[in-house]
Amino acid sequence: MEIVAVIDFETTGLSPAQGDRATEIAAVIVEDGKVVDRYQSLMNAGVRIPSFIESLTGISDAMIRQAPPAAEVMQAVSDFVGDLPLVAHNASFDCKFWDAELARIQRGRQKDFICSLLLSRRIFPQAPSHKLSALIEYARLPVAGRYHRALADAEMAASLLLRLEEELQQRHGVTEVSPDFLRQIQRVPKNQLAKCIASRRR
């Protein structure tokens, strides 16, 4: 597969439209079946961390106070990933924050995200759950660190993506797994998945 960047945000809540902000971001570069580069940073957006979020992520107000400004971090991570295709687990969530935080520094996004959750629903329909932790256990992939910290979650989403790619190649006989093909697969209705995959067989 072409090089992609897998990203993960930790935030103060679920919706930038409701005033929630990013508190941490990680991005890992995946090339030739492995992670070859990593970026991770907490970020200070000048907001308080709700107690529920502190319990969930372990990220506290004290940690955020010492972090670089959100604008500086977003500029750095945006430079780090460049124009690579972006991947996230439940990408509709990370995409909202990516767009919202980039808009604050007058930057934008060119391409649609690839979503490892949507791909998992199609490639592993039999999995008991499609949340990241359950899929890591289901696919017997290594736990990269504490769940709900950006770098660990990005690393695990990357290993899940590689496992999904492997499944397409080995089980379904797909020869070339391009980002465009993954975007196609993740949107295809269930009853058309086999037909869509067949078009890429050797």
Next chain:
DNA sequence: TGCCAGGCCCTCTTTAGGGCCTT
């Protein structure tokens, strides 16, 4: 005052409702 996300996807659906998933 009371409200408070939103996209995907299934089904006891399509003039809708509710669970899943992200923090």
